[in-house]
Amino acid sequence: MPDLATQPLGVFDSGVGGLTVLAALQRELPHESLLYLGDTARVPYGSKPMDMVRQFARQISHELLRRGVKGIVVACNTASAASLPALADELPVPVWGVIEPGVAAALEVSRSGRIGVLGTVGTIAARVYQDRLERAGATTWGKACPLFVPIVEEGISDSDIAALVADYYLQDRPPLDTVILGCTHYPALTATLRRALGPDVSLVDSADSTAAVVARDLHAMGLAATGPGPGEVRHLVTGDVASYLHTARILGGPLGPAERVELGAFEPSPS
């Protein structure tokens, strides 16, 4: 039986956004080998029916398992909301999403319990953060920010445009002391959002929160890679590899060898 600790950790997202989670994982777990799958041929997930996204998550997870991963990080808010906890029950390896760690971090940081959530149209409409926060007693304000992803991908996260758009989305907010970046692209907008929100509001980055939870759990399960060298990072892409690498560079995500992968036809499950 191979030593599980030396096997790579699988990470997937609908596209490039999950690279912020990959970067956070690399900071927390520098010896870990990481296998990232970006489903750029089917991005975005946010506007697709939840049952379709659940099938995508299942299909990608089986592709990663076939390649020997010891665990899977669902580095996508929509896929986390659609597939967890069912995916974790179904798979023979540990599975982490990005939502629970973000919720836990926000509840820990907030003093007043008034928490804002910024995300894609799909994440906000599905109330994936808001419902969990409210069940824990928080008061929430959710705002869909569809311009933020193209602003990040355009490489203008610190521009006048980004500042104006941030003010636009935040203009109607109630008093808040904590804001969750509920989309994996948004950490690139941290400086702009800090300026727009002012010094009294804490920003919770789901990528960082998720990486901390994964690191804690891997160590607890004896599954963490122990080195001595740095882990390898490899990328699988369902769409065009060149444009993936272009955007990956803008996002500052850990780069490495990248290849196209065919996932085959999408077959709805009987469910």
Add this chain to the structure above:
Amino acid sequence: MPDLATQPLGVFDSGVGGLTVLAALQRELPHESLLYLGDTARVPYGSKPMDMVRQFARQISHELLRRGVKGIVVACNTASAASLPALADELPVPVWGVIEPGVAAALEVSRSGRIGVLGTVGTIAARVYQDRLERAGATTWGKACPLFVPIVEEGISDSDIAALVADYYLQDRPPLDTVILGCTHYPALTATLRRALGPDVSLVDSADSTAAVVARDLHAMGLAATGPGPGEVRHLVTGDVASYLHTARILGGPLGPAERVELGAFEPSPS
């Protein structure tokens, strides 16, 4: 044999953008019944491999044919570039794309032959307009404007944000006398782009140009509906119907009964 002239005209797009073409067709051909298919489950096409988009176009065309359309308008720049003229050769009904009409209109309008093209990343990178214009002797400048689609879908086409983003994309332009709106969403930005470009630059709207060509051809072929009443508009959607209608309303596209359609698994052809 049914009277072909009374059969509906099929129109499809990767999502809601083609509704500007649908609106232009309705203005040009008020008696025509129109069957629109928005492939919102797989939007956007621009970032997907061309062979995949070609398969999508083929699959959708056969779905529309099965429903009795007398002709098909590919109301999507990416799908037009990927599938024409092959699709026209393959299908038993007339097929129109949005690129050739836009190119022809721009060449007719331009005095200096210096023509700009605004479009999605995919349309600009594939040089679908630029190559055709340059073969006809024009000098071109192409600019990908990925923020324009979410600005239109957010309903802020006439805002300060839209003006600032238009200036940003246009800041490096050379002297031009004509600009093609090479994405079906962009007609919503006409007022903003007119202000940014000044009074000496002509804007060519591919939606209008395409509708004019389709009307001319249908009349020439004896396939145009002659009334007396207005034609019906129906919508088929591969993704979520409610969010489709929400964005359709913002785009001002002709509304009508809308239903979800399943296109089945995507099977790559032997090609």
